[in-house]
Amino acid sequence: MMKLKKGIPLIDQHDQHGFWGGKFGGSFIPETLKKPVEDLTNEFKKLRNNKKFLKKRDYYFKNYIGTPTSFVKLNNLTKKLGGAQIWAKVVSEANGGAHKIYNATVHALICKEMGKKYIVGDTGAGYAGKMLSMAAKKFGLKCKIFMGARDIKRQKPNCNAIRKNGAEIVPVYSGSQTLVDAVSECMRYWVSNCDNTHMCVGSTVGPNIFVKICGWSTAQISRELKLQLKSEFKNIPNKIKLINCVGGGSSAYGFWSEFIDYNKKKIELIGVEAGGPQKSKLHAAPLSNKTKIGILHGAASYVCQNKEGQINETESISAGLDYPGVSPMHCFLKDTKRARYTYATDEEALNAHQMVTKYENLNPSLEPSHAFAEAIKIAPKLSEDTIIIVNSCGDAKKDRDILKERLGKK
Ligand SMILES: Cc1ncc(COP(=O)(O)O)c(C=O)c1O
Numbered sequence: 001m002m003k004l005k006k007g008i009p010l011i012d013q014h015d016q017h018g019f020w021g022g023k024f025g026g027s028f029i030p031e032t033l034k035k036p037v038e039d040l041t042n043e044f045k046k047l048r049n050n051k052k053f054l055k056k057r058d059y060y061f062k063n064y065i066g067t068p069t070s071f072v073k074l075n076n077l078t079k080k081l082g083g084a085q086i087w088a089k090v091v092s093e094a095n096g097g098a099h100k101i102y103n104a105t106v107h108a109l110i111c112k113e114m115g116k117k118y119i120v121g122d123t124g125a126g127y128a129g130k131m132l133s134m135a136a137k138k139f140g141l142k143c144k145i146f147m148g149a150r151d152i153k154r155q156k157p158n159c160n161a162i163r164k165n166g167a168e169i170v171p172v173y174s175g176s177q178t179l180v181d182a183v184s185e186c187m188r189y190w191v192s193n194c195d196n197t198h199m200c201v202g203s204t205v206g207p208n209i210f211v212k213i214c215g216w217s218t219a220q221i222s223r224e225l226k227l228q229l230k231s232e233f234k235n236i237p238n239k240i241k242l243i244n245c246v247g248g249g250s251s252a253y254g255f256w257s258e259f260i261d262y263n264k265k266k267i268e269l270i271g272v273e274a275g276g277p278q279k280s281k282l283h284a285a286p287l288s289n290k291t292k293i294g295i296l297h298g299a300a301s302y303v304c305q306n307k308e309g310q311i312n313e314t315e316s317i318s319a320g321l322d323y324p325g326v327s328p329m330h331c332f333l334k335d336t337k338r339a340r341y342t343y344a345t346d347e348e349a350l351n352a353h354q355m356v357t358k359y360e361n362l363n364p365s366l367e368p369s370h371a372f373a374e375a376i377k378i379a380p381k382l383s384e385d386t387i388i389i390v391n392s393c394g395d396a397k398k399d400r401d402i403l404k405e406r407l408g409k410k
Pocket of ligand 1: 098099100124125126127128202203204245246247248249250251252319320321365367368393394395
C-alpha cells in the first residue's frame with residue numbers, strides 16, 4: 001500500500017528510479033539528455049547541502065523576491081459568507097506578481113553555478129516566463145521563453161514584460177498552442193542545446209529532478225506561513241483548510257509542504273483544478289476527473305487522455321491551469337488520500353474573482369480565483385473556528401483582456 005513517510009520532505013520520497021509511490025514520476029528522457037540530467041541532479045544534490053549556496057538563496061528570497069509575503073484575514077469576505085474564517089497568503093506580493101519567481105530564481109542561481117550562460121523555460125500564463133526573464137536579467141543570462149501562440153494572445157501584459165526584460169519569446173504553433181505544447185517544444189530545444197544551456201521547467205512536472213528543484217524552491221511559501229500561523233495564533237490552530245489551485249502543482253506543493261506531516265483532520269489540503277467552461281468536457285482536471293496514468297513530458301502522472309492513450313486537448317479560462325498532466329507528487333498525495341482534489345469551472349472562477357475584488361483589497365488572477373471559488377463554496381457550511389487559507393498566488397493584471405471580455409472590467 002502507498003504510504004507517506006513522516007519527517008522527510010515529499011520531494012525526497014521517491015524510489016531510486018525517481019518514482020513516488022512506485023508509479024508516479026520517473027525520468028523518461030532521450031539518451032542525449034541522460035548526461036545533462038545526471039549533471040543537474042548531482043549539482044542540485046551538492047548545492048542544497050552547501051551553506052554558502054543556501055545563504056545566497058535566502059539572501060535573494062528576502063532581498064530580491066521580497067519574502068515573507070503577507071498573511072491576512074479577509075474580514076469582509078468572512079462576514080459576507082458567514083461560517084469559517086477566510087484568510088489569504090498573498091504570494092502575489094512577491095517580486096513580479098506570482099510564486100513562479102521562487103523556482104525561476106533558484107534555476108538562475110543553479111545555471112550560474114554550472115557555468116552556463118543560456119537559460120530556457122516554458123510558460124502558460126506568462127508568469128513562469130516573466131519570472132525567468134527577470135532572473136536571467138538579474139544574473140546576466142541569455143533567456144528564451146517557449147509559449148503557446150494561444151497563450152501569447154491571451155496573456156499580453158506578461159509577454160510585454162518578458163520582452164522588456166530582454167528575453168526572446170518563441171511562439172509554439174503546434175497542438176492546442178498552450179502550455180502543454182510550450183513545455184514539449186522547450187524540452188525539444190534543450191535536447192539539441194544542453195551543452196551550454198540550462199532548462200527551467202516552470203512547475204513541479206517533468207523528469208524527476210525538475211519536480212524536485214521546483215518543489216524545493218516553492219516550499220519557502222509554507223515555511224513562511226508556518227511562522228506566520230504561530231505568530232498570529234500562538235500555535236498551529238486545530239481546524240485549518242489550505243486551499244490552492246493546481247495546474248502543474250508548484251504553488252500547491254509550496255503552500256502545503258510544511259504541513260503534509262500533520263493529521264488531515266487538523267490540516268486539510270484541498271487542491272482545485274480547472275474545470276473549464278461549464279458546458280464543455282475539456283477539463284484540465286486530471287486528479288479530480290479520475291483519469292488514467294500516462295507519460296507526459298518525461299514523467300508518469302494522471303493525464304487527461306483518450307481511450308487510445310493520446311493526450312487530450314484541454315480548455316480553461318486560466319492559461320496557468322490549462323494543462324492535461326500534473327505533478328507526480330500530487331498524484332501520490334491523491335492516492336494516499338492526504339490531499340483532496342476538486343475543480344472549479346471558468347464561470348465559478350470568474351464569479352470568485354468578482355466577489356473577492358468586490359469585498360477585499362486583493363486582485364487574484366484567474367488561477368487562484370479557482371481556489372477562492374472552493375473557499376466561497378465551503379465556508380458557509382463550516383464553523384467559525386475553522387481557518388480557511390487560500391494561496392493568492394498570482395495577480396490579475398495579466399488577465400486584463402480576459403476580464404474585460406468576460407466581465408466588462410477595465
Ligand atoms: C498565478 C499562477 N497560479 C498558478 C499557476 C499554476 O501552476 P502551478 O500549479 O505550478 O502553481 C500558474 C501557472 O502559470 C500561475 O501563473
